[in-house]
Amino acid sequence: MSGVDIVILALLGGVLGLDTVSFPQAMLSRPIVGATIAGAFMGDATAGLLVGATLELFAVDTLPFGASRYPEWGSAGVIGGTLFAKAVQFEAGRLTTSVLAALLVAWVGGWSMVQVRKLNARWARARHESVASGSRGTVIGLQVSGLVADLFRGIILSAVGLAALHPVQFAVLERWGTDAALSRAMVAAVAGAVSLGAAYKLFHAVPGFRWEFLLGLAGGLALVVMI
Amino acid sequence: MTAQSVPPPNLPLMTRISIFFRMLAVQSAWNYETLVGNGIGFCVEPALRRLPGGLHGNAYRSALARESQYFNAHPYLTSVAVGALARAELDGEAPERIERFRTALCGPLGALGDRLIWATFLPLCSFTALVVFGAGGSPLATVLTFLVLYNVGHLGLRIWGLQAGWRRGLAVAQSLGHPMLQRAQPQLGKVAAILSGLALPLAIERIILSSELLFGGTLIGALVGAVVLTLVQGRAEGSHHGRVEELLQGRVEGWKISVGMLSVFVLYSVLR
Numbered sequence: 001m002s003g004v005d006i007v008i009l010a011l012l013g014g015v016l017g018l019d020t021v022s023f024p025q026a027m028l029s030r031p032i033v034g035a036t037i038a039g040a041f042m043g044d045a046t047a048g049l050l051v052g053a054t055l056e057l058f059a060v061d062t063l064p065f066g067a068s069r070y071p072e073w074g075s076a077g078v079i080g081g082t083l084f085a086k087a088v089q090f091e092a093g094r095l096t097t098s099v100l101a102a103l104l105v106a107w108v109g110g111w112s113m114v115q116v117r118k119l120n121a122r123w124a125r126a127r128h129e130s131v132a133s134g135s136r137g138t139v140i141g142l143q144v145s146g147l148v149a150d151l152f153r154g155i156i157l158s159a160v161g162l163a164a165l166h167p168v169q170f171a172v173l174e175r176w177g178t179d180a181a182l183s184r185a186m187v188a189a190v191a192g193a194v195s196l197g198a199a200y201k202l203f204h205a206v207p208g209f210r211w212e213f214l215l216g217l218a219g220g221l222a223l224v225v226m227i
Numbered sequence: 228m229t230a231q232s233v234p235p236p237n238l239p240l241m242t243r244i245s246i247f248f249r250m251l252a253v254q255s256a257w258n259y260e261t262l263v264g265n266g267i268g269f270c271v272e273p274a275l276r277r278l279p280g281g282l283h284g285n286a287y288r289s290a291l292a293r294e295s296q297y298f299n300a301h302p303y304l305t306s307v308a309v310g311a312l313a314r315a316e317l318d319g320e321a322p323e324r325i326e327r328f329r330t331a332l333c334g335p336l337g338a339l340g341d342r343l344i345w346a347t348f349l350p351l352c353s354f355t356a357l358v359v360f361g362a363g364g365s366p367l368a369t370v371l372t373f374l375v376l377y378n379v380g381h382l383g384l385r386i387w388g389l390q391a392g393w394r395r396g397l398a399v400a401q402s403l404g405h406p407m408l409q410r411a412q413p414q415l416g417k418v419a420a421i422l423s424g425l426a427l428p429l430a431i432e433r434i435i436l437s438s439e440l441l442f443g444g445t446l447i448g449a450l451v452g453a454v455v456l457t458l459v460q461g462r463a464e465g466s467h468h469g470r471v472e473e474l475l476q477g478r479v480e481g482w483k484i485s486v487g488m489l490s491v492f493v494l495y496s497v498l499r
Contacts, residue, residue, distance in 0.1 A: 024251035025302055027349070027377050036366045040476050045366035053360045053369070054434055058482045059461060064346040066299070066337065067259065074274070093496055095434070100489045103482065117468050121258035124265060131265065131295050134288025136272065139295050143269045146256035169387055178496040181437040185445040186492050188434040192427055192445070193452025194481040197353075199423035205487050208415035216424025220361070223425075224432045224442070 001086060001166050007040060009082055010159035016074030017154020021064065021113065022147050031055030031102065034077025035084075042085035051084040051098050052077060057191035058103065061198035072109025075158040076102040082162060083169050093176035096183045097189070101165045105157065112153050120146045235394055236317055238274060242391070245273040246309060250385055253305050261297045263305060267312065268295025270305070274313035290316045293325060296350020299333045306385045308332050309400040310392020318396060328397050335403055343408065344384070347415045352377040354422035361429020456481045 016037075027033065032052040039048015055077060062070045080102030088093045123145055124131070130138040176183075176206040203209050241317050253266035271294045278286040294312055299304075307330070356373035364372070391402040431445050460479050 009406050017385055021257060022252060023256040024252075025254070026381060027352070027374065029374065030353070032353070032360070032373055036370050036467070047370055049360060049366040050434065051358060053430055056353055056357060057430060058485065060350050061481045063349060065341055065345055067262070076416070080369075092386050093493075096489060096493060096496070100493060103486045103489070104245060107483075107486065117258050120256050122258045124256065124258050124261055131268075134290070134292035134295075136282065139265060139268045139272065139291060142256045142257075142265050142398040143252060146258075147252060150255065150289070172497055173491060175497045178492075181435065181441055183492075183496065184435045185437065185441050185448075187489065188431045189445045189448035189452060190485045190488055192431050192449025194424070194485050195357075195430075196427060196449060196453035197456040197460070197481045199350070199420065200453065202350055203416050203420045203423070206413060206420055208417070209420050212370065212417055212420035213424040216421035217427060218424075219421075220358075220425040220428035223362065224428050 001078050001082075001162065005042075006159055006162050009078055009162055010155045012038065012041070013075040013078040013158025013161075014080060014151050014155030017072055017109065017157065018074070018151050020072050020074050020109075022150040029072075029074030029077070031073045031077035031080065032075055034155075035081030035102070037209065038078040038081030042082055044085040044088070047085040047088070048081035051080045051095060051102070052096065053186060054099055054191050055080055058099075060182065061194050069114055070112050071103075072113055072154075072157075073108035075109050075154050076106035078158055079161045079165065081107045083166060084086055086166065087169060087173060090173040090176065091196055092178060092180035093173050093183050096187050097169045097172055098145070099187050101161075101169060102212040105161045105165070108156075108161075109157055112157055113150075115148050116146070116153050119149055122193035137197075162192075235314060237397070238277075238313070238317075238393065242273045242277070246270055246313070246465070247385070247389060250306050250309060250389070251272070253309075254302050258403055261295075263302065264296050264298040267298045267305060267309060268292075270309045271313050271316070275497060278319060289322070293322060294329075294330075298329060300336035301344060301379060303344055303384045304336040304340040304388055304389030307336060307392045307399055307402065310389040310394075312392070314393050314396035320397060324397070332399075335400070338405060339408065343412050343415075344381075347412050348380055348418060351415055351419035351422060352380075354426045356421060357426035357430045358422060361426060361431075362431050363433070411449040456484060459484070 016029045016034045019026060035052030035055060036045055036048040039045050059073055062068050080098050083101055084094060084098035127138050179183055212220060236379055249270045253270055254263055256265040268291055270289060275287050275290045276282050278284060278290060300308055302332055352373055355376060356369050359372045360369045392399050395402055427449065429441055431449060432442055435441060435445055
């Protein structure tokens with residue numbers, strides 16, 4: 001991967017990471033979007049979509065509730081989509097390692113967002129008197145500072161993630177010893193379990209949840225047979 | 228006359244547009260002390276310029292200071308607060324009344340938004356996109372389905388919230404009781420439950436690209452895995468008797484467990 005590729009993808013990761021909380025929270029940061037865009041940039045949007053959809057199954061378990069700590073999927077989606085599209089010569093383990101790399105980046109991304117929130121608090125505390133006196137410049141300045149800090153957080157995370165994980169992934173894939181189909185099935189089963197567990201957690205209180213889920217499942221199985 | 232029966236004063240279109248775009252960045256200075264408070268001041272600020280004395284007047288500075296204090300709400304529904312607070316400030320409501328109103332608004336806006344958007348509408352949009360993906364949708368079709376569906380709701384809610392807040396002012400609580408907002412969550416929950424069932428086999432089938440036997444095994448693995456995850460999480464969250472349960476409290480999430488499982492699988496695949 002060239003330096004130019006890393007710079008462009010890091011900028012993309014920064015912009016999508018910014019969407020997670022700071023601006024505009026339009027869910028451009030969801031992995032099904034971010035990984036697909038990254039895959040398209042690497043020349044294979046379908047590969048990006050495949051890893052993005054797998055990550056989306058995990059992402060439904062992690063919702064951005066207020067002050068809670070949650071994974072940052074913007075940068076993670078970019079890294080997952082890029083690694084999967086780039087490792088085209090390895091069939092076995094390609095999806096497993098790309099998904100695992102993206103999950104780890106999402107985890108670190110969640111931690112990095114907490115650090116930006118602490119930085120914002122430090123800035124707000126230092127300017128408390130100015131805000132309390134109704135200073136327009138301070139109120140706007142705090143908002144812009146937070147925006148810029150979050151953007152740089154996403155850029156740095158994406159750049160470091162790509163630079164570090166791309167060679168690690170290749171080293172792992174060169175030694176991969178499990179069958180390609182089984183490797184994919186393992187990821188799909190784990191992702192499906194997480195997604196279904198999340199659906200139960202979110203909707204089990206909805207009257208008739210079990211029947212509605214079973215109705216959907218039956219419809220899905222019928223479509224699989226037909227398609 | 229009550230606040231809601233008085234016609235709202237005119238707010239120029241450019242001011243409304245400015246407030247709307249600022250609302251998209253309402254959380255950019257989010258922190259653990261004032262939460263989204265600074266963001267509320269940032270969003271209301273264009274309207275406050277219309278107070279007597281303008282940008283350099285005492286009324287402007289007092290109002291901006293008041294609006295930039297601690298506030299907490301769901302980010303999309305802060306639009307309700309922004310509209311209502313802008314109206315209250317321009318109507319010249321007493322500062323104590325505005326402060327009480329701000330405090331009272333936090334809980335309902337947070338609870339409604341979390342329940343309706345994060346816990347229902349966002350997963351519904353994710354499962355819809357996964358159904359499109361599983362049915363063989365192209366990258367463009369899948370991504371556009373997700374983004375268009377989600378943002379019709381997202382942007383629509385922000386616009387509605389700003390208008391409702393501005394129209395009703397301090398009486399905006401009536402708008403939060405709107406039947407559509409109250410009834411939407413259970414109805415959307417039913418649709419999301421069906422979609423979650425529909426998405427699972429379709430998405431798995433497209434991800435594994437393999438034989439019927441492996442598809443069946445993977446689907447059963449996912450169903451069994453979900454039951455195990457739910458039991459483990461339930462045990463960690465429901466019991467506080469042992470040290471292990473206390474340590475796991477709030478930390479056990481399906482996606483975190485899956486990181487461990489995939490790491491073990493990668494190690495096995497490399498070392499075998």
